[in-house]
Amino acid sequence: MLHHIEEPCSLGAHAAVIVPPTWIIKVKKPQNSLKTSTRRKKRTSFKRKASKRGNEDNKGRPFVIKPISSPLMKPLLVFVNPKSGGNQGTKVLQMFMWYLNPRQVFDLSQEGPRDALELYRKVPNLRILACGGDGTVGWILSILDELQLSPPPPVAVLPLGTGNDLARTLNWGGGYTDEPVSKILCHVEDGTIVQLDRWNLQVERNPDLPQDELEDGARKLPLSVFNNYFSLGFDAHVTLEFHESREANPEKFNSRFRNKMFYAGAAFTDFLQRSSRDLSKHVKVVCDGTDLTPKIQELKFQCIVFLNIPRYCAGTMPWGNPGDHRDFEPQRHDDGYIEVIGFTMASLAALQVGGHGERLHQCREVTLLTYKSIPMQVDGEPCRLAPSLIRISLRNQANMVQKSKRRTSMPLLNDPHSIPDRLRIRVNRINLQEYEGLHYDKEKLREACKIPLKRFFFGFDFPAIPLGIIVVRGDCDLETCRMYIDRLQEDLQSVTSTTQRVHYQDQESSFPRVLSVQRLSPRWCFLDATSADRFYRIDRSQEHLHFVTEISQDEIFILDPELVMSQQVGTPPGMPDLVVEQAVIAGDLLKFIECCKKGANLLIQGPDHCSLLHHAAKTGHSEIVKYILEHGPSELLDMTDSETGETALHKAACQRHRAVCQLLVDAGASLRKTDSKGKTPRDRAQQAGDPDLASYLESRQNYQMVSHEDLETAV
Incomplete structure (x- = not known):
């Protein structure tokens, strides 16, 4: 590689925001040899104090910044608070260290922003990215006030906190999910500078x-x-x-x-x-x-x-x-x-x-x-x-x-006149399990979308399920596109309710029909399929900033976290769906998790319509119940069996499994739902001879009733 040594480095696609290595001048450390230390002893006490004071001034600053002014550059300082929100900061810190010069990325848990801002105070066109909650942003703005930088650098926000109200106001969204750092840097560079009253x-x-x-x-x-x-x-x-x-x-x-x-x-x-x-x-x-x-x-x-x-x-x-x-x-x-x-x-x-x-x-x-x-x-x-x-x-x-609404450099958008008046787009939805497994491998996920349906019957999942086709304007944004998709969903539901299920001789053609009418959960979101390395989720509060043509040209991918595969299309013996029930009944957590990772369906039911959650609640395996609640759809909570009409909470109350009851109640299981004999979970606990559990369920039932009535009054 010797012939590459003399080549100049362009700093890549984000050269405008990267601090070049040539700006960083290393500060010489004082000599610490035995000879110099002996010589220092002969100096006067006044000089020793002065030397010590000079060392303190340079403490924590192994380098200084000497910028070279350029109108094309917008150097960026990144401050990350690892403790904000769900502790996502550590991962974000590593990603920015990789994309940028590590000397422009700072961990706020190690030191405050003051030293870094003083170090870069003479850098022209400086911008700041605050990765944390609204409190982190306020902290940085207060330090900027104290330093009286002129002009004060504009501050962008990557929301890692709990509320993130300021980030929502400035179009940065309600929380960071998995947007690539490359796109975040582009948004910071191209964003509009606005004023904020303080x-x-x-x-x-x-x-x-x-x-x-x-x-x-x-x-x-x-x-x-x-x-x-x-x-x-x-x-x-x-x-x-x-x-x-x-x-x-x-x-x-x-x-x-x-x-x-x-x-x-x-x-x-x-x-x-x-x-x-x-x-x-x-x-x-x-x-x-x-x-x-x-x-x-x-x-x-x-x-x-x-x-x-x-x-x-x-x-x-x-x-x-x-x-x-x-x-x-x-x-x-x-x-x-x-x-x-x-x-x-x-x-x-x-x-x-x-x-x-x-x-x-x-x-x-x-x-x-x-x-x-x-x-x-x-x-x-x-x-x-x-x-x-x-x-x-x-x-x-x-x-x-x-964060501003922007067009990307996709081929379709190079020429404004090439944008069609109408776009005919196929809508595909992906379940959470497949997205988490394949979103880093775009080609494999795209190929998986084209797998013949018959492969499902031999043990392969079919991650992308066609929902239908929508026709929108060429300049439609995602916020408007969501309305079309919701309308398409309502049309599919109305057709299903009037015509019922159509029985085809060919199972292969009936399979997508059954899945396409499964109702979208309220938490579905768009996926951007145009980034260089992977798919990523788009925050709902940012949908008005994205055009449909930015994320796809002929098809749209949406992530539905509660989408499940129908078990009614016969899965062959020996598949995970048939093994997972035995693992739940036996209380084998490791085997159960292994089956789930292989594609076992958490909504699978036996002939008596008992779900996996029913079995885990009845046998008292709290760890399995916790896993199902964290990874399964919410409809499992109040699902009833066909024999007794009992929910999983009824089963746990009958067997006096207090820890399981608490998990189910905290997850939102209904305490007012009755079984075929008109008994609530509280009644079942009373019959089982556990007055303490019955008292607990009664208090939580009153909580649900008051909360529900108060919400109805408010509405």
Whole structure:
């Protein structure tokens, strides 16, 4: 390879964002030999101190940056918080280290962003990518304020947190799944620079209360600046409970889904305790000179939110849709105004189904007085603040990178006139198991889509199942395309319900017919099939940024995580589907997992319609139950057998398997469903002579009933 040594390196496709090695100048380390150390002893004490101080200045900086200015370059600094959300940061850190110069990628768990920003402060056209939650973004913006960089570099977001409301606002999505780093770098480079209002929070002691009447609580907020929202009342109390539990047991909060489930449970507990019902009696709110206190007390709000961005509480829109503002201006994150919204318990519950709060005001300054210790949160950082006077005012505007709608360099799009008016596209859906096994091998996955159907009968899965054909406009985006696919699904369901199943003499032709009418789960998503190395999922909140022609030209692949293979098409003896039932009954976890990896169907049922979950619950094998719940479709939970009409929860309650009952209840199994004799799982536990289990099931049944009735009232 000697003849390649003199060739210049182009830095590849992402040369514009990579820090070239020529910019990095190594700092010489001080000599540590015995000779030099002996010589140092002869120096004066003043010089020794100066030398020590000089070493401290260079500590942690083995190199300096000397940039060469170029208008074509947009050097990127990447900050990764490995502890955000579901601990995805470690994998993301390694990927960016591979694609970029390792000297431009920083682990925030090792050191803060200050040193890195000071090191690169003289680099022109600098951009920053914050990989973490909204708190990580706020941390970086605060350091940029302190350093007073001119101009301040724009910040992009790779969402790794739990809520990711700022990332959703800037079109970066609600959470990172598996988008290639190469595409992320392209989006950061091509993104639009927008402004983000930032607000000061000034806290003082409540002057209306004497010193001896002040209650216990924090004397200052966890943050003095907020970018997303500042709130007090019910939502802050739930966040405070989550924060305290995570601090006590961090190992239990390593999953974004588990974090959201904890929020839901804490919210329900607080709802029963009614801890925030008297909030309106203990606050005074004045916005731009207008006193909102009478309206707050009249409507008895249990939560007040001061909102800067449209998104809140993991993607909800508390201000309402853009076209439904009546007497108010549309909400913006760069207009210098903050939105004030009030919530009752019912309107908070309705947020999750498209509702919104009571719009109170749009203002530039807020004065808030509290007369008792009240839970508050600043961009998700909670505390219980003692009675205080809080002033909210505009601080400045930060530069942010917004992910923009873009065309790719696909052959179809090289010439704008070559885009057809109409596209006829076949829709294929893939189940989660095959996607996880083959999405890194595009060619194998594509070939698997073309496997003759008869191979299924000899033990091969058929991963891509044709759903149908849609006709869309050539410039259609994925958000619109989703509507066409949902409409196609409804048409297929209506045809099936009126004509029933058509029996063909050729099983090979009837197989796709049966599978094509299996209803899509609400969690289906588009797959991008155009990346160089693999398929990857597209976040639903980013569908409006992608054109159909960006991800395919003649066919679309969608991932349905709950798609299963029909076991009614006779699987030959000896296949995993026939072995897996024996493994469940015997309690052989390793054998069971092995069968599942070979393609065993978790929805398989025997002649009595007992599913694998029924068998595992009846025999009390909790590890197998846990595996089925994590990897199987949700319809298994309340599936009944044909003999007794019992669900898996009925089976576990009859056998007094408490651990299994708890797993099923936590997963959402219905406690009100009755068997053929009209008995609930609680009744079965009582009959089996386990009053403690019956009491537990009864308490959880009341929980489900209250939650259901409250949601119906909110809707």
